[in-house]
Amino acid sequence: MAVTSDFLVIGSGIAGLSFALKVAGSGTVNVVTKKERSDTNTNLAQGGIAAVLGDDDSLDLHVSDTLASGDGLCHEDVVRLVVEEGPPRIRELIELGVQFTAEENDAGKLQLGREGGHSRRRIIHAQDMTGRAVEKALLARAAESPNIVFYENHLAIDLITQTKLLRRGAVTTVSSERCWGAYVLDKATGKVKTFLARVVLLCTGGSGKVYLYTNNPDVATGDGVAAGYRAGALVTNMEFVQFHPTCLFHPKVKNFLISEAVRGEGARLIDARGRAFMAEYHPLKDLAFRDVVARAIDAEMKKTGDDCVFLDITHRDPDFVRNRFPNIHAACLELGIDITREPIPVVPAAHYQCGGLATDQNGRTNLRYLYAVGEVAFTGLHGANRLASNSLLEAVVYAHRAAMAAKEDLVRRMKKNWPEVPDWDPLGAEDSDEAIVVAHNWDEIRRLMWNYVGIVRSTSRLKKARRRIQMISEEIEEYYWNYTITSDLVELRNICAVAGIIIDSALARKESRGLHYTLDFQEKDERLAHDTVVSLASRPAAA
Ligand SMILES: Cc1cc2nc3c(=O)[nH]c(=O)nc-3n(C[C@H](O)[C@H](O)[C@H](O)COP(=O)(O)OP(=O)(O)OC[C@H]3O[C@@H](n4cnc5c(N)ncnc54)[C@H](O)[C@@H]3O)c2cc1C
Numbered sequence: 001m002a003v004t005s006d007f008l009v010i011g012s013g014i015a016g017l018s019f020a021l022k023v024a025g026s027g028t029v030n031v032v033t034k035k036e037r038s039d040t041n042t043n044l045a046q047g048g049i050a051a052v053l054g055d056d057d058s059l060d061l062h063v064s065d066t067l068a069s070g071d072g073l074c075h076e077d078v079v080r081l082v083v084e085e086g087p088p089r090i091r092e093l094i095e096l097g098v099q100f101t102a103e104e105n106d107a108g109k110l111q112l113g114r115e116g117g118h119s120r121r122r123i124i125h126a127q128d129m130t131g132r133a134v135e136k137a138l139l140a141r142a143a144e145s146p147n148i149v150f151y152e153n154h155l156a157i158d159l160i161t162q163t164k165l166l167r168r169g170a171v172t173t174v175s176s177e178r179c180w181g182a183y184v185l186d187k188a189t190g191k192v193k194t195f196l197a198r199v200v201l202l203c204t205g206g207s208g209k210v211y212l213y214t215n216n217p218d219v220a221t222g223d224g225v226a227a228g229y230r231a232g233a234l235v236t237n238m239e240f241v242q243f244h245p246t247c248l249f250h251p252k253v254k255n256f257l258i259s260e261a262v263r264g265e266g267a268r269l270i271d272a273r274g275r276a277f278m279a280e281y282h283p284l285k286d287l288a289f290r291d292v293v294a295r296a297i298d299a300e301m302k303k304t305g306d307d308c309v310f311l312d313i314t315h316r317d318p319d320f321v322r323n324r325f326p327n328i329h330a331a332c333l334e335l336g337i338d339i340t341r342e343p344i345p346v347v348p349a350a351h352y353q354c355g356g357l358a359t360d361q362n363g364r365t366n367l368r369y370l371y372a373v374g375e376v377a378f379t380g381l382h383g384a385n386r387l388a389s390n391s392l393l394e395a396v397v398y399a400h401r402a403a404m405a406a407k408e409d410l411v412r413r414m415k416k417n418w419p420e421v422p423d424w425d426p427l428g429a430e431d432s433d434e435a436i437v438v439a440h441n442w443d444e445i446r447r448l449m450w451n452y453v454g455i456v457r458s459t460s461r462l463k464k465a466r467r468r469i470q471m472i473s474e475e476i477e478e479y480y481w482n483y484t485i486t487s488d489l490v491e492l493r494n495i496c497a498v499a500g501i502i503i504d505s506a507l508a509r510k511e512s513r514g515l516h517y518t519l520d521f522q523e524k525d526e527r528l529a530h531d532t533v534v535s536l537a538s539r540p541a542a543a
Pocket residue numbers: 010011012013014015016032033034035037039040041042043044045046047048049050130131154155156157203204205206215216217219223224257351352373374375376388389390391392393395
């Protein structure tokens with residue numbers, strides 16, 4: 001028996017919650033989320049949201065900073081649209097109850113932070129816990145809506161499309177591909193449920209877990225990109241993986257970010273001997289774009305053989321540091337590092353997926369009634385390198401636009417009968433007694449991606465990685481069809497699919513641009529200033 005609703009939202013971060021709140025007045029909304037509802041990248045965001053609110057700032061300056069960061073690949077119309085629609089969306093967040101930090105001497109004025117690549121102070125923040133404040137307020141509003149129902153610990157496995165229904169004999173023709181819902185694993189019972197909806201939104205976030213070192217939480221396994229890809233959606237620019245330059249390096253902590261805002265407030269990168277090195281790499285020094293800083297750290301670590309570099313903010317007033325960065329200060333202090341007195345050990349780690357499922361300016365993918373918003377989506381905003389704090393901005397702007405379009409789609413589709421969708425068929429799968437295969441492949445893919453498809457790439461390493469991923473992919477498919485579905489297995493299949501897409505996209509880009517840097521083509525080639533698009537149709541063998 002299918003679970004039906006007008007809107008199915010897969011993911012409960014800023015994108016999914018913003019969308020759900022906006023469509024809940026027009027229909028029923030099921031929010032499926034694979035852990036607890038606040039287990040999201042959003043909840044970990046520290047720095048803030050970029051928007052033009054300062055007296056010395058302008059839309060044109062934010063546009064030009066974003067274009068400069070994107071290194072020739074941003075879609076300028078999208079950049080302008082997002083920048084222009086940012087301030088009204090920020091005001092809505094405030095109305096929804098998000099408590100951003102105000103100026104100390106003027107409670108009516110938001111305090112604006114500075115981050116790398118921004119020519120002005122324009123980062124709206126809630127101390128250094130912006131994402132937590134946003135998530136908390138949006139969840140509180142969603143809990144008040146009688147039309148929004150949450151399904152926690154429910155993991156979407158695959159989308160239900162017209163073609164899949166045709167294959168299973170549930171429909172007789174496919175005039176154009178459209179989405180009807182998703183098969184979802186209820187992690188508590190191990191059963192697969194059918195969720196049907198008139199409009200489906202994928203807002204599953206990013207894919208940091210594809211890499212061995214990441215500051216993303218465990219949920220970031222690229223499920224949306226993988227499921228969309230398998231259903232025939234177009235996937236764009238996945239070679240552009242952003243490595244955040246400064247994640248805490250500590251044996252006891254696996255994914256703690258030291259926000260870029262710390263450099264924005266004057267922190268300098270130094271090596272173990274105390275040498276500040278960024279001036280050797282870029283005129284903007286420590287506030288250069290993230291790709292430049294991450295590559296500089298990578299080069300320094302390779303040169304010196306050190307395990308990490310250090311971020312030093314000890315020259316600022318200790319009270320200022322404690323008040324501006326209470327979360328980072330407390331977390332480091334718990335590990336014995338007093339950031340007001342000693343430098344913080346840091347390394348780069350996978351942070352943000354600039355590519356994703358291609359959408360139009362209303363968040364629509366090429367599959368009808370399937371939308372994608374947030375980190376899972378490719379809108380054209382980020383180009384070859386996302387500007388700091390532009391991703392929460394993109395998510396709220398596109399959640400709004402998608403909600404408006406989805407409400408119209410709902411009216412159009414209202415009269416259609418639900419299709420007869422066959423239940424998930426386990427095809428005689430049995431419980432596996434070889435969980436070690438899953439654990440081994442998880443580790444191998446992530447290590448391989450870190451070593452061969454990381455900050456600095458080469459064609460031969462990419463080709464080696466592709467061969468290995470193809471073999472692992474075959475093993476996983478065999479395992480997938482023979483054994484009972486578990487969340488680990490679904491996520492493994494997805495990180496493998498996404499790894500394959502990243503590698504193929506990286507191999508296709510025969511130049512260095514933004515976040516994609518390869519030793520074999522070290523210069524930017526203006527003839528290649530276009531997006532990399534892959535789809536199941538163009539790339540049937542891999543993933
Ligand atoms: C440490 C850190 C700091 C950051 N700081 C900033 C910042 O200061 N400013 C900024 O703009 N950006 C920042 N980012 C990036 C930003 O937080 C994310 O890009 C953004 O929050 C993504 O929002 P989202 O709604 O798309 O996805 P998320 O917030 O990641 O939510 C994804 C949701 O999808 C669910 N999900 C995933 N797969 C499935 C599945 N198969 N089935 C069901 N549910 C699923 C997850 O459980 C989760 O609920 C930061 C990221 C990190 C990791």
